[in-house]
Amino acid sequence: MSANVSQEFGGFPTVSIPKVISAQGEQIINDFIYILSTEEDLNPKTLKEYASDLKQFIGWFESSEQDNQEEDIAFRLEDVAPPTLTRYREVMQKTMELKPATINRRLITLKRFFEWATTEGRIRRDPSKSVKLVPAEKTSPRQMTEKEEAALVAAAEHSGTLRDQTIIILMLHTGLRTMEVCDLAPEHINIGKRSGQVIVRSGKLNKQREVPLNSTCRAVLEKYLPTLPPGTKYLFPSEKTGGRLSERALRHLIQKYMKLARLEELSAHDLRHRFGYVMAVNTPLHRLAQIMGHDSLDTTMIYVKATQADLQSEVEKIAWQ
DSSP states (O other): OOOEEEEEETTEEEEEOOTTSOHHHHHHHHHHHHHHHHHSOOOHHHHHHHHHHHHHHHHHHHHHHHTTOSSOOOOOGGGOOHHHHHHHHHIIIIISOOOHHHHHHHHHHHHHHHHHHHHTTSSSSOTTTTOOOOOOOOOOOOOOOHHHHHHHHHHHHHHSOHHHHHHHHHHHHHOOOHHHHHHOOGGGEEEOSSOEEEEEOSSGGGOOEEEEOOHHHHHHHHHHGGGSOTTOSSSSOOTTTSSOOOHHHHHHHHHHHHHHTTOTTOOTHHHHHHHHHHHHTTSOHHHHHHHHTOSOHHHHHHHHHHHHHHHHHHHHTTOOO
16 A cells, blocks of 8 residues: 555645545545644654555455445445454454454554544444454563573673672572562561572562572672661662662663673563573473462463473484484
8 A cells, every 4th residue: 555644634644545445435544644643743654554554444344345235335434333343353363364463553543543433423432442452472582591691690790799790690590570679678588598588579569479599599699788788778779879779770780781791682671581481491380470470370371382492402302304
């Protein structure tokens, strides 16, 4: 489609739609784009995407309706009902074989379009309100390798403070979120002779959980804790203010060592993913979910699915060819 935001309508851009849909279809799209361009600060590319999504739907609607009629069918807003949209969703899934992200983008465009039409009084009821989006594909996050982990730790040990080293080791060996790390207080750390726990009191939905500390974590914490001044409120206070280290500052801190280790394509959250991948190899799903503070096992499954790919290389070792 050549949906160029080029024509002028009252001093504002409209969209030129090719003659493959009815004139009524063209006009309703241009009316909608005109309102978007006057009332919202959207760039031409976004307007073009809206127009393209609507043209796809109207073109499908008119061609599918025409299959059962002798005369040409022109698009009318009042002819669209919830079953029409669910049928279109099914066609996008099964016939067009579009990705969930593309389908959902088009459905969101239609929802916005029909909401506008209802508000404008062009139709009495919004047919898109009850139409659900399709479940998005859950893709496994990028895996930090053992070599990359070693490079990150080495960068922190070579160029960082004991505080920064402790943060990185703790995140790699507990899978804590950045917010959870920033909220930690010294009293949240319990270290025994052969075990230890960190009490996570913030977490998502303000839930509390205990995360075990392995010997690597215990060793670095036993070295770090005595360096904190008496009465320190936060386990990892800001070096500038002495107060809570912000999540933004923590991400910037991690990124600094990522750059030193030449791992600029990774982020602070990849430390949590690294923990999840390593643990998923031998840890039962429900236990890993408990440690990582996941509300749903589906979230934890992204790490299990990723490790399934590793199994392919293992079975290939016994192949005869």
